[in-house]
Amino acid sequence: MHLDAYLSRSRHGIFYFRWPLPKRHDCDKRTSLRLSLRTRCPKLAGQLARHLASCGDALRHRRGPSNMRHDELRVLIHKYFKKALSTQLDRLGAEGPVSELELAPYQTSQALAEAxxxxxWDILQPDGTDAYLRQFCEASGIPQSEAIDNPARVLREYKLAYRDMLKAWEAHRLSLDTYEYTRAVDITELDEPVSRNGTIGTLQQAIDAYVQENKHIGTWRAATFAKKEASLGLLTEVLGSDRIMTSITKQDAQAVKRILLELPANRHKIAATRELSLHEAVEVEGVQKITPVTVDGYISVFQSFFDWAERNGYAAEKLFTGMRLGKSASKGAPKRKAFEQKALEAVFREITQNHIGLVKTDSHKWASLIGIFAGARLNEICQLQVADIQREDGIWFFNLMDEGDSNKRFKSDAAIRKVPLHKELLRLGLLDFHALRMQHGDKRMFPDYKHCIKNGYGRALGRWFNVTLTPALGIKSKHHVFHGLRHTMISRLAQAGIEEPIYQSIVGHERQGVTQQVYNRQGYTLAQLKAAIDLFAV
Known part of the structure; x- marks a missing residue:
């Protein structure tokens, strides 16, 4: 341990201990904890620093909060070791059984995996796990933040996956010493499983092709991939990754749904189920089950996958269609609501007058005001470019479009729209702020909001609004969040008698019905939208 890295001395000769804090996200700046040791004695300072550093190491290796779901982590670790196992099994297939001499290292590894x-880890990495963990995360696609924030979790899952990979290898090795004649022959095993389009037709191979295609065409955002793969990973747990696609039936889909309905929430985290297989976990009583909304989320992923599989010749039929719980799933789900009037007034007052001093930047002020008076989504606001504020026929508007920045993201086609500037934004001086950005040569309205693959541009503003602003104003609740501003706009316009298709056009919801989708495809004029949005008032 190099104590020089942890010690600094003030101009008065007092020693300070400095401990680097892990970044919670790639976009965050590196920060440190600085603590006075209240001594000028180098020896005593060294002893105190050594003790504090050991405490810091212990805390760092405890499980901390993570941006990564546990099932997402398991999917990546499973893929890593599955690839390693495939290489070893391929070698057995090519060269045959291993000799006693070659077997010895495997047996040693198996014994170590059971320790x-x-x-x-003391035996495998006697000099410490930090460097090895970083290398493993890089090789397996796990974010480096997991190695910093949750090393204990990654190390634990690594050991479990390593142990079970060796068990699978051993089972396959032993199978080479026997021939099976008594088991009934499945007709699907008589020929190599091939789908109608000539590709190998196992469930895992179909999933791999499905994910790769969506990566290639950019259908999913980066943050979506791990969640999709985690959901499909559960499907392979239930049905088996080597299950032939054409043999999967509607009865199998029903069996999957039954398991989902009994699936414990956080089954890989809670003590009662984390060491159990999927089929053992669903039998455990007295644990909280996943919500109906989560069940529908899984089924939606499975349905989309089998729709694709049927179209591409992997599956004989579409499965999971019509199996979602639907309205019954949303009955117990919490509904987002509009801001209460007093809460909205408190937010508006602080943002415009800054009595408490919570508004630290122009971005805090103007991005929040746009949230109040435009009903736009968090990321839509934070990714705004200077060129997106335009004028047409005397009306200023936000031109929310996917041009000018490759990092721009919109939830749907309906989200690409024109939103007139509310009269209150004009009164408060948004155009002056816009002109200032132009004078400075800025391309973006809020350049201090950095882009993250997972959260787009909106993470910093969302955290400030939800974690700093509303608690300080004494209005924090599950409804008083940034997204609640959007619900407030919708509610107020509906209460003002504005027709639903008009306020749907303002907030970027898809307009429903033949009349709107066929006969009114061009939508509403800026003048119509301007007249509607100006009816909103704090």
Missing amino acids: SEEDF
């Missing part, structure tokens, strides 16, 4: 976690 305690502490002994496992």
Whole structure:
């Protein structure tokens, strides 16, 4: 341990201990904790720093909050070891059974994998796990933040996956010493499983092709991939990754749904189920189950996958269609509501007058005001470019379009729209702020909001509004969040008698019905939208 990195001395000769804090996200700046040791004695300062550094190491290796779901982590670790296992099995297939001499290292590894976690890593990495963990995260696609924030979790899952990979290898090795004659022959095993389009037709191979295609055409945002793969990973747990696609039936889909309805929430985290297989976990009583909304989320992913599989010749039929719980799933789900009037007034007053001093930047002020008076989504606001504020026929408007920045993201085609500037934004001086940005040569309205693959541009503003502003104003609740401003706009316009298709056009919801989708495809004029949005008032 190099204490020089942790110690600094003030101009008065007092020693300070400095401890680097892990970044919670790639977009965050590196920060440190600085603590006075209240001594000028180098020896005593060294002793105190050594103790504090050891405490810091212990805390760092405890499980901390993570941006990564546990099932997403398991999917990546499983893929890594599955690839390693495939390489070893391919070698057995090519060269045949291993000799006693070659078997010895495998047996040693198997014994090590059954040891305690502490002994496992002490033997495998006697000099510490930090460097190895970083290398493993890079090789497996796990974010480096997991190695910093949750090393204990990654190390634990690594050991479990490593152990079970060796068990699978051993089972396959032993199978080479026997021939099976008594088991009934499945007709699907008589020929190599091939789908109608000539590709290998196992479930895992179809999933791999499905994910790769969506990556290639950019259908999913980066943050969506891990969640999709985690959901499909559960499907392989239930049906088996080597299950032939054409043999999967509607009865199998019903069996999957039954398991989902009994699936414990956070089954890989809670003590009662984290060591159990999927089929064992669903039998555990007295644990909280996943919500109906989560069940529908899984089924939606499965339905989309099998729709694709049927179109591309992997599956004989579309499955999971019509199996979602639907309205019954949303009955118990919490509904987002509009801001209460007093809460909205408190937010508006602080943002415009800054009595408490919570508004630290122009971006805090103007991005929040746009949220109040435009009903736009968080990321739509934070990704605004200077060129997106335009004028047409005397009306100023936000031209929300996917041009000018490759990082721009919109939820749907309906989200690409024109939103007139509310009269209050004009009164408060948004155009002056816009002109100032132009004078400075800025391309973006809020350049201090950095882009993250997972959260787009909106993470910093969302955290400030939800974690700093509303608690300080004494109005924090599950409804008083940034997205609640959008619900407030919708509610107020509906209460003002504005027709639904008009306020749907303002907030970027798809307009429903033949009349709107066929006969009114061009939508409403800026003048119509301007007259509607100006009816909103704080």
